[in-house]
Amino acid sequence: MQLITNAKILTDGHLKQQDILIDGQYIKQVGDKIIPAEGVEVIDADGAFLSAGLVDVHVHFREPGFEYKETIATGSRAAARGGFTTVLAMPNLNPVPDTAERIKKQIVLNKAHGVVNIEQYGAISSNLISEEISDIRTMSNEGAIAFSNDGKGVQTADTMLHAMVAAAQVNKPLVAHLEDNSLLHDGVMNSGKIAEKLGLPGITDLAESAQLARDLVLAKATGVHYHVAHISTKESVALVRIAKREGVKVTAEVSPHHLLLSDSDIHSDNALFKMNPPLRSQEDREAVLAGLIDGTIDMVATDHAPHGTEEKSVSFKEAPFGITGIETSFQLLYTHLVKSGMITLETLIQRMVNAPINAFQLEAPTKIADGQIANMALFDIDHKSTIKVNDFESLGKNTPFIGWEIYGTTLATWVEGKIVYHLKP
Template sequence: MKTLLKNGVVYQAGKMLPNDLLIADGVIKALGTDLSELVTSETNVIELNGRLVAPGLVDVHVHYREPGFTHKETIKTGSKAAAHGGYTTVCAMPNLDPVPDTPERVKKQVELNKTDGVIKIKQYGAITKGLKSDELLDYAGMKAAGAFAFSNDGCGVQTAGTMYQAMLAAKKLGVPLVAHVEDNSLLFGGVMHAGQKAKELGLPGILGVSESSQIARDLLLAKETGVHYHVCHVSTKESVELIRLAKAHGINVTCEVSPHHLLLDEDDIPANDGFYKMNPPLRTKGDHAALIAGLLDGTIDMIATDHAPHSIDEKTGDMRTSAFGITGSETAFALLYTHLVKEQKLLSLGKLIDLMSKAPAEKFGFDAGQIYAGAKADLAIFELETEYELKEADYLSRGINTPFTGQRVFGQTYLTLVDGRPVYQKEGEK
C-alpha cells in the first residue's frame, strides 16, 4: 500500500518546503510538488492542508516502568504517549524491577519493548548491578543482547573507580556511557533547589554542586578513557560551563536538557506542590538563562524529556513525601514550540526540530531524525496554527503528573507514522 502525504510543509535538509511525500514499504519513496505520476487508484491520499511534516522526534530519555511499576506506566501506554507527542524513537531507562543488568534480562526487556511498543524503543542496560552498587557487569553480553548504551539513570555512580572501569568497558564496545550525575553525599535530604524559594516554603534544598561536582569528576575520567560520555538533564550554570570547557578541550561529551528546565525556574513553583518535584530540581533564573545560552551556542546538544510518570497518589501533597519526576512525552513539542519559537523567538522552528530529532539521532548513531528519499518513513505531522488546551483527559500516559496541564499551546500532533504506519492520529481524523 502506498501513502501520499499531500500539500504538507516538509522540513528537509534545514528548509521548510511545500511538498508532497510518497511512502511505500515503510520508506519515503519520493518528495516533490507533483508526484501524480507515482500515484495509483489504490494509493492512500492524506490531505495535510499545509501542516508541518517533520522527522519523527527522538527522545533519548524516557521511563516506561515495566516490569515492576506498571501502576505508573507500561510499555504500551508510554509508547502510545510518545506517539501522541510526535516521537517515533525513544530510549528506555533501566530503573525497572528486575533491573536489566544481565544479558538475559536485557534480551527479555528488548523483546518486551518490541512486542508491546507502538514506536521504536531502544533499551539501556545498567552500569552496575541493581543500579546502586559498585559491581560491574557483563557489558559485552548486554550489548549483544540488545543494549545500545549503559546508564544508571535515577542514581549517580558514587565511586570514581567504578565509573572509570565502566567507561573503559563502554569505550571498548563503542557505546555511550550515559550518566545521571548526582553526588549523594551532597543531597542532605533535599526535595527542591537549595535557593530562596526553598527557604520561603520551608523545604530542604538540593545543592547545585551535587550535580556539577560529579560532572567535573566524570569529564576528567572521560578524557582519560576516551568514552562517549553523555550527561542527562543538565540543570545548573556550572554544569553548562564545565561541559563547554570540556568540549573546547576535545573531550567526547554530549548532554541533554529537559523541556521543564527550559520553561520553568524555582520562582515558578507556586507552593509546596508535588507536581513541581523533579530531579534535578527547577533551579534559579541564572541557571535557566545558562541552559538557554548553552542550547543556543551548541554546548547542549539535544532536548530529552525525562518522561517520568507516577501515580496520582505518589505525586499528591507535600514535596517531602512525593516522588521525583514529571511526564513530558505528550507536551514537549507543543510547549517548546509555543514558548521558545512562537512567543519568545529564541529558537527557529527548524532548530527546535533538529534538537528533538536530528541531533539526538546523530549523536547516538541512530538511523532516524531526517527526511529524504530512501529514509525510513518515521514522521510527525503537526498543526502549528490551531491553539488548544493541554488536558488530562487527552493524555495517553498513565501519568498525569505535569504542572503544564491547563496551558493553551500551539503545535498539536496531527499524525505520527512509524515505518509508514499510523501509530497516532488526532481524534476525529481519518
C-alpha cells in the same frame, strides 16, 4: 501506498509545501504535486508541518515492576502522540536489566508491546547501586544501546572509571545521572530563597556539578562517549563547554521543564513541580537555554517519568521525583522558543532529531526525503490548543504544564510507514 498532500517540510531552513508518497516502510517520492495512482490512500495535511520522527534518549516506561505508573504500551502510545518515533528507555525497572539475559528479555518485551521504536539501556552496575560494574560487553552484544544508572548517581570514581573503560571498549555511550549523595541532605527542591520560603529542604547545585567535574576528567582519560543526562545548572553548562573545547567526547541533554521553568515558578508545596534534578534558579534556566542555543547542550530529552496520581498528590517531602513530558515536549518548545523567535524551527528539529540520532548512532531518518524510512510526525503549528489531562495517552498525569496553551499539536505519527497515532476529530 499512502499519499500525504499539502504538507510543509523543512528544506534548507525554510518550510516548503510538498507531497510525500509512502510505499510500505519507505518514502518513495517527495514532490510538488504528485498524482495518486488508483487505490492510493490520500491524506490531506492541509499545510501542517511534517517532520522526521522525533527522538527521545531519556524515557521511563516503568514495565516491568511499576505498571501502575506506566506500561510499555501506554508509554509508547504517549510517545507517538508527542510525535516521537524512537525512544531510549532507562533501566530503573524491576528486575533491573543489568545482565545480558535481562537485557535480552527486556528488548523482546519492548518490541512486543511498543508502537514506536524502543531502544533499551543497560544498567552500569547491579541493581543500579552496586559498586561493581555489570558485564557491559555481554549486554552490548545482546543489544543494549547505552549504559546508565539513571535515578542514581555513581558514587565512587573507581566504579565510574571501570564503567567508562568498559563502555569505551564496546563503543557505547555511558549516560550519567549526576547526583552526589553526600551533598543531598534529604533535599526535595533547589536550595535557595524559594525553598526557605516554603520551608522545604534544598538540594545544592553542587550535587550535580561536582560529580560532573569528576566524570569529565575520567572521560578525557578513557576516551568514552560520556553523555550528561538532564543538565540543569549554570556550572554544569560551563564545565561541558570547557570539556568540549578540550576535546572530551561529551554530549549533553536538557529537559523541557528546565528550559521553561525555574524554582521561582513554585508558589506552594505542589509536588507536580518536584523533579530530579530540581527546577533551578532563573540564572540556571537562562544558562541551559543559552547552552542549547549555542550547541553546548546537544539535544532535548524529556525524562518522561510518570507516577500514580496519589503518589504526586502529597507533599514535596513525600512525593517521588519526576514529571511526564513526552506528549508535550515539542509543543511547549515550539510555542515558547520558536514562535517567540529565540530559536528557529530548524534548530529545534536538529536538537530533537538529528543530534540524538548522531550521538547514539541510531538507525533512524533525519529528514523527509526519497528512500528514507517513513518515520514521521505531522504537527499543527498554526492553531492554538490547550494541554488537557484527559487527552494524555500516558498513565501518568503528573505535569505542571496542564492548562498551558500551545501550538504544534500532533496530528499523526508514522512508524515504518504505519500510522501509529492519529488525532481524533
